[in-house]
Amino acid sequence: MPKVSIILPTFNVEKYIKKALDSCINQSLKDIEIIVVDDLGSDNSIKIAKEEALKDKRIKIIHNEKNLGTFASRNIGVLNSNSPYIMFLDPDDTLALNACELALKEIKEANLLRFGFAKIDEMGGGIEENLPNYKDYEELKNKMMYYKGISWNVCFCLIQKDFYLKNLQKIDLFLKLTMAEDLLAFAFLINPSVKTANFIGYFYNTNENSIMKRKTKEQSQKNLQNCKKILTQIQNSNLDQFIIKYFSFHLEKEILKYFYNLNKISYLKYKFLKKKINLYMFYLKIKRKISKGFLCNL
Known part of the structure; x- marks a missing residue:
């Protein structure tokens, strides 16, 4: 074998x-x-x-x-x-x-x-x-x-x-x-x-x-459907919550991008939602630094 x-x-x-x-x-x-x-x-x-x-x-x-x-x-x-x-x-x-x-x-x-x-x-x-x-x-x-x-x-x-x-x-x-x-x-x-x-x-x-x-409209539509399928599979699973949250976050970012590429949302809404994501990432970065600093002082 x-x-x-x-x-x-x-x-x-x-x-x-x-x-x-x-x-x-x-x-x-x-x-x-x-x-x-x-x-x-x-x-x-x-x-x-x-x-x-x-x-x-x-x-x-x-x-x-x-x-x-x-x-x-x-x-x-x-x-x-x-x-x-x-x-x-x-x-x-x-x-x-x-x-x-x-x-x-x-x-x-x-x-x-x-x-x-x-x-x-x-x-x-x-x-x-x-x-x-x-x-x-x-x-x-x-x-x-x-x-x-x-x-x-x-x-x-x-x-x-x-x-x-x-x-x-x-x-x-x-x-x-x-x-x-x-x-x-x-x-x-x-x-x-x-x-x-x-x-x-x-x-x-x-x-x-x-x-x-490939960046055609047809491919963007296929990619959007793929992301939605995978998001459903992950969110309906019994995986650990940190896994579900992590991959859902990345999939939802991709879905947002394809929504914009396919003109399903306006440019202003797209920029606003991207700004929210970036602010959330910044918050997590600060939270992690504070947590690491606290642990180092124990």
Whole structure:
């Protein structure tokens, strides 16, 4: 049985997928499986994946019956995996060649290990490294309670498969999403056993053709619907209150932005609401500083 399953939800990435697969095939940990989930794109991505699968039996290709989006495609990959641990790779990105090996050594008794990533600007802007900005669950919780920034991308993680499926069974695994799927998954995976490691295991490519870069009215409408779906899933859950509040806050900020982009609210109302958000963030910053000062004086 392989030790780690790397899952690639694949849709129109023919420019990148060979490099992504090479980063899996050449992992220093050889006892892996590579699961490509075909989400029915219109380019040669799957043809390229099939050519690689002929050379390496660790590559398995699963074909969706219809286009389902990244979230559902990832989950189909998980359900078809044969390893105790899973790792996600968007096929326009790459893994460090020792990512699986290092992550497996570090995870130990944890259910989820978050490691670092490097952002690569494909337009020639260089590399920006990002290591986890918390050590453990308590630090993560503290940041979320004060609405500090965290990374919720599940690609920068090694996750225990049974833990993943157990926690995400509370939501629809086949929910079609075109954005914020990482936010939804990570919200349900936050757990006291979360652990971090200070190595760069993932190379995130700022793909100019990604859905997140599209700013059409049609895409804004889709993004708005996605945010509303995810907000409903989180607010109707039995997650801890600090998790619900944190992610609801970020989703509501996104909803506000799309309301404005779609002319559902006026410019003045948009600026007023943004000002309220900024004032609230400032209040939390002051509150946190006062709290830290009080604790230091105990």
